[in-house]
Amino acid sequence: MHRIIQRTTHFFSQFAAAGASLSMAVLFLIVFTNSIRRYTIGKSFEWGEELPIFIAIYGIMFGIAWAYIQDRHIRFTLLVRFLSESLTRKLYIIVDLIMVVNGVLLTYSGWMFVIKRGRVEASGIINLAKDLKALTGWDSLIWIGHHYPYQAAMVLGGVMLTIAALLKLLLRLTENAALESGGG
Numbered sequence: 001m002h003r004i005i006q007r008t009t010h011f012f013s014q015f016a017a018a019g020a021s022l023s024m025a026v027l028f029l030i031v032f033t034n035s036i037r038r039y040t041i042g043k044s045f046e047w048g049e050e051l052p053i054f055i056a057i058y059g060i061m062f063g064i065a066w067a068y069i070q071d072r073h074i075r076f077t078l079l080v081r082f083l084s085e086s087l088t089r090k091l092y093i094i095v096d097l098i099m100v101v102n103g104v105l106l107t108y109s110g111w112m113f114v115i116k117r118g119r120v121e122a123s124g125i126i127n128l129a130k131d132l133k134a135l136t137g138w139d140s141l142i143w144i145g146h147h148y149p150y151q152a153a154m155v156l157g158g159v160m161l162t163i164a165a166l167l168k169l170l171l172r173l174t175e176n177a178a179l180e181s182g183g184g
Helices: 002-040 047-069 085-117 126-136 139-145 148-180
Strands: none
Touching: 002 047, 002 148, 047 148, 085 148, 126 139, 139 148
């Protein structure tokens, strides 16, 4: 069981890292392109100012899941160093449980945010959505110009944090079981 959880954790870690990396690469490309346009022809893309902010939020959400699953998050280790190994493992299990709850709450609050404010137009992106709609004839592309696909980053972040914390919890529990039974 421990081996399956390790493999799942590794896959999830790679997925979160790829999502964070892709988000940051896209963000860089948009900002770089907008900067080049601004300094060469004197104007930038209207959507190039607001979209990077939303992409950064997605990147951060992927990043928090990656940081948690890797145990590279902020932790107050000064006090933990004075605890026994057994007590430290129990403390980390409690923290994992708390983070599962936090992930669920972030998912819920993100969902409520999307429902209540998602239909608001994203001022810097709505014209791009209207242009895409006119260019392609696809009325459904107008969603790009509203806030809900960008506010959904909180939902994604909450789900990913919940999964990361659950995997970390299962990893610690199966690791403890393996240690207690004398296995590796």
